[in-house]
Amino acid sequence: MIVVFWGTHVFTRLVGFSGDRSICSNCELGYKKRVIKESHWVHFEYIPLFPIKSKYHIVCPVCGNRRTVEIIDMVYDFVPLKYDPHPDIEIYAKHILAKKPDGWFETDYSYELCARDLRTDNVICVGTNCTKKNVKNFKKNLGYKKIEIIEV
Ligand SMILES: [Zn+2]
Incomplete structure (x- = not known):
């Protein structure tokens, strides 16, 4: 086949x-x-x-x-x-390891999406309780090549 x-x-x-x-x-x-x-x-x-x-x-x-x-x-x-070529904002994600679920089959909702204003350095919270797939979709929908994930 x-x-x-x-x-x-x-x-x-x-x-x-x-x-x-x-x-x-x-x-x-x-x-x-x-x-x-x-x-x-x-x-x-x-x-x-x-x-x-x-x-x-x-x-x-x-x-x-x-x-x-x-x-x-x-x-x-x-x-x-x-x-x-210069955006005025940078997107990154925080992976909060302390909130990571214990079970293998539980979904990890411990990602946070953040936006840093590149002029003022202010950080804006874009989304909390996100999954890795949410981060991927955000990346794709906004045409980002990469969203850096910081383990915290
Ligand atoms: Zn908006």
């Missing part, structure tokens, strides 16, 4: 920022919105073959509140990454 894996896979990546700092309608914090390109690819045996569709999300870097547009021209104040 031959098992064949094929389907679609979604890739996200940061392509730039949306203008200057503006207040988010959800968290009411003012940071540069990330512009994320989401590409859907057909894969065969986990090898991406060709893209089938893409769209863009304008995402708040703190809470992940997003607005979706089909083409990049609809982001009127778009600044490509090559002209402004």
Whole structure:
């Protein structure tokens, strides 16, 4: 028997920022919105073959509140990454080992997502009682390449 894996896979990546700092309608914090390109690819045996569709999300870097547009021209104040590679916020996660569950099959909810303001060094709590999967999803949805996990 031959098992064949094929389907679609979604890739996200940061392509730039949306203008200057503006207040988010959800968290009411003012940071540069990330512009994320989401590409859907057909894969065969986990090898991406060709893209089938893409769209863009304008995402708040703190809470992940997003607005979706089909083409990049609809982001009127778009600044490509090559002209402004500097985010004003950095996301990291804390893994609180003391709260780690004892049992093998219990889910570990001891992750905390934090955002550090790179201008003022203030730390904003983004989410508590998160799982490692929550951290991974946040990373993917906001187009981060990596979210550092600090064991505390
Ligand atoms: Zn927000």
